[in-house]
Amino acid sequence: MPKALSIRVNGARLSVPPGTTVLAAILSAGASTVRRSVSGEPRGPLCAMGICFECRATVNHERHARTCQLLCAPEMDVRTDD
Amino acid sequence: MSPPVYDVLIIGAGIVGAACAAACAREKLRVGIVEAEMIGGGATAAGMGHLVVMDDSEAQFALTHYSRTLWRELAAKLPGDVEYDPCGTIWVAADDDEMRAVTEKKQFYESRGSRAEILDSRSLRSAEPHLREGLPGGLLVPEDAVIYAPCAARFLTEQAQSRGAQLHLPSVVTEMTSEGVRLNNGSTLTSRFTVLAGGAWSSTLLPGLAVRKRKGHLVITDRYPGFVRHQLVELGYLKSAHSTTEDSVAFNVQPRKTGQLLIGSSRQYDAEDSAIDHAILTRMIARVQEFIPDLGRFSAVRSWTGFRPATPDKLPLIGPAPGRENLFLATGHEGLGITTSLATAELLMDQLLGRESKIPIAPYLPNRVCEGVHA
Numbered sequence: 001m002p003k004a005l006s007i008r009v010n011g012a013r014l015s016v017p018p019g020t021t022v023l024a025a026i027l028s029a030g031a032s033t034v035r036r037s038v039s040g041e042p043r044g045p046l047c048a049m050g051i052c053f054e055c056r057a058t059v060n061h062e063r064h065a066r067t068c069q070l071l072c073a074p075e076m077d078v079r080t081d082d
Numbered sequence: 083m084s085p086p087v088y089d090v091l092i093i094g095a096g097i098v099g100a101a102c103a104a105a106c107a108r109e110k111l112r113v114g115i116v117e118a119e120m121i122g123g124g125a126t127a128a129g130m131g132h133l134v135v136m137d138d139s140e141a142q143f144a145l146t147h148y149s150r151t152l153w154r155e156l157a158a159k160l161p162g163d164v165e166y167d168p169c170g171t172i173w174v175a176a177d178d179d180e181m182r183a184v185t186e187k188k189q190f191y192e193s194r195g196s197r198a199e200i201l202d203s204r205s206l207r208s209a210e211p212h213l214r215e216g217l218p219g220g221l222l223v224p225e226d227a228v229i230y231a232p233c234a235a236r237f238l239t240e241q242a243q244s245r246g247a248q249l250h251l252p253s254v255v256t257e258m259t260s261e262g263v264r265l266n267n268g269s270t271l272t273s274r275f276t277v278l279a280g281g282a283w284s285s286t287l288l289p290g291l292a293v294r295k296r297k298g299h300l301v302i303t304d305r306y307p308g309f310v311r312h313q314l315v316e317l318g319y320l321k322s323a324h325s326t327t328e329d330s331v332a333f334n335v336q337p338r339k340t341g342q343l344l345i346g347s348s349r350q351y352d353a354e355d356s357a358i359d360h361a362i363l364t365r366m367i368a369r370v371q372e373f374i375p376d377l378g379r380f381s382a383v384r385s386w387t388g389f390r391p392a393t394p395d396k397l398p399l400i401g402p403a404p405g406r407e408n409l410f411l412a413t414g415h416e417g418l419g420i421t422t423s424l425a426t427a428e429l430l431m432d433q434l435l436g437r438e439s440k441i442p443i444a445p446y447l448p449n450r451v452c453e454g455v456h457a
Contacts, residue, residue, distance in 0.1 A: 038305065038340050053383075056304075064304040064381050 007076040022049055022067035023048065023055050032082045033065065042081075084408030088114040088248075090434065091262055091273035093255050093287070096126040097423040098412050101244035105427035106392035109435065113247035114271055115239065116263065118254045122235030124281045125419060129346055130300065130336055130443040131231040132313055134171050134422050135223060135330050137190050138320055140396055142180020146418060147196055148441050149224065149425030155196075156424070163233040165339040171226040171313040172201065172210065173262075174217060174373060175335070180317040181218040187317075210375050212309055220317070228313055228336050231420045238423075258287055260407035275434055277410045278403070280391035284413040288403065292451045295413045296392040297353040299363050299373055300346045304381040307341030318374065331366040333373045343380070347368055347417070349390075356387050392416045393451060400429050400446040404453060410434070411448045 004015045009029040016025045023045055026034060045055040050069040057081040059065040060077050067078070068073035090106045091100045095117035106113045129316040135146045153166075175181040191198035199222040199392050201209060206219050217449045236385060244247060254266040262272040278284055285291045316333040317338055334346040348366045353359065363385060371378050403409040412430050415422055429446060433438040444450075 062379065063306055 009078045022070045088273035088274035092277045094279035095121040097235045099421040100238035101427035104238040106301045107242040107245035107247045116250045122232035127232045131229045133227040144441045149422045152424035165230040168227040170224040174223040280393040281414040295389040297350040301385040303343040304420045305341035312336045346436040390416045399448040404449045
């Protein structure tokens with residue numbers, strides 16, 4: 001079994017197997033709102049294949065990363081609900 | 083013969099037509115507005131929505147300055163969805179030559195009553211930290227603003243309607259006569275005066291009119307609040323706007339109230355096709371990245387094109403159509419129609435009512451570039 005990666009989701013440490021998408025990590029960390037719409041409404045993943053843009057979150061201080069298309073990397077910092 | 087239904091019939095509910103309608107209705111004229119597709123759906127929706135004072139010529143300065151003053155007076159009444167943002171413009175100098183031009187530009191603005199402030203290299207960086215290092219400075223014009231223009235056109239149209247103006251939408255004008263217009267359903271609308279405010283489509287109704295389509299591209303990004311704080315324009319912008327033959331691009335970025343960034347600009351004549359031209363879009367983005375390298379990391383959510391109504395001397399046509407009875411023009415505003423719409427409406431009103439205008443109107447009268455035009 002390959003070694004697990006350590007990332008942070010909203011400041012909390014999380015250990016995930018290599019190959020985990022950032023979206024899967026967010027959901028397993030218990031976050032239900034991934035982002036906010038322009039009028040402040042909660043948004044979560046819909047298509048999980050890079051088309052709907054609903055799973056965007058801030059990854060390593062870069063806003064609007066499509067988390068369903070991004071694999072976790074060691075020490076990644078993920079912020080939801082921006 | 084029965085009297086005309088309207089005093090003034092305005093063709094086109096873009097920002098210019100809407101402003102004319104609001105001004106005429108305010109003066110208690112009976113106003114009709116004929117729009118073929120939607121309110122503010124042409125260049126009004128395609129453009130950047132800047133309210134900016136420009137110094138390409140004395141006449142351009144006079145009109146943009148007068149109009150910006152009117153926008154500033156109206157600002158408190160604008161509904162929230164117009165997104166009036168008094169962010170100011172920074173004209174960014176790319177090299178020392180352009181920095182010398184900044185000093186002249188400041189004197190030009192200030193001696194004519196518009197505030198302007200020189201930024202050196204350091205104060206430019208602190209005003210806009212994401213501009214690339216090493217830029218020599220720029221000129222801040224703090225009273226400039228940006229708006230979301232389609233909602234402003236709707237607001238002005240509603241203002242006119244609340245004072246009795248009638249909106250004919252959707253209605254397509256097929257012919258303008260000295261008694262009014264004929265519509266494509268065969269009916270006619272009668273008026274004392276007709277005002278053609280058809281933007282880039284004006285020459286469709288008036289073949290031979292000196293208004294050409296000038297295509298532009300824009301890109302809007304996802305939301306990155308605070309990344310850019312002012313409207314940013316390269317000082318070389320006028321060089322781009324000036325070219326009358328070549329395709330050109332210029333760095334122009336605006337912050338929107340949503341946190342999105344609106345990115346321009348490109349200019350192309352004789353490009354009738356509204357499809358994205360990827361070669362010029364790529365040039366435009368590359369130009370912007372010369373000034374803001376970090377922009378390349380951001381997601382663009384949409385790009386689109388539009389058509390500016392361009393005249394040979396870069397000034398709009400406001401006044402009687404040469405060789406035509408009872409027909410006035412309010413068109414040819416190129417890329418400045420959002421800024422100059424309100425002043426255009428005042429100058430047009432003054433001519434309809436035989437009043438003196440606040441600025442000299444000769445530079446905008448259509449007879450300077452059009453001989454008689456016949457439908």
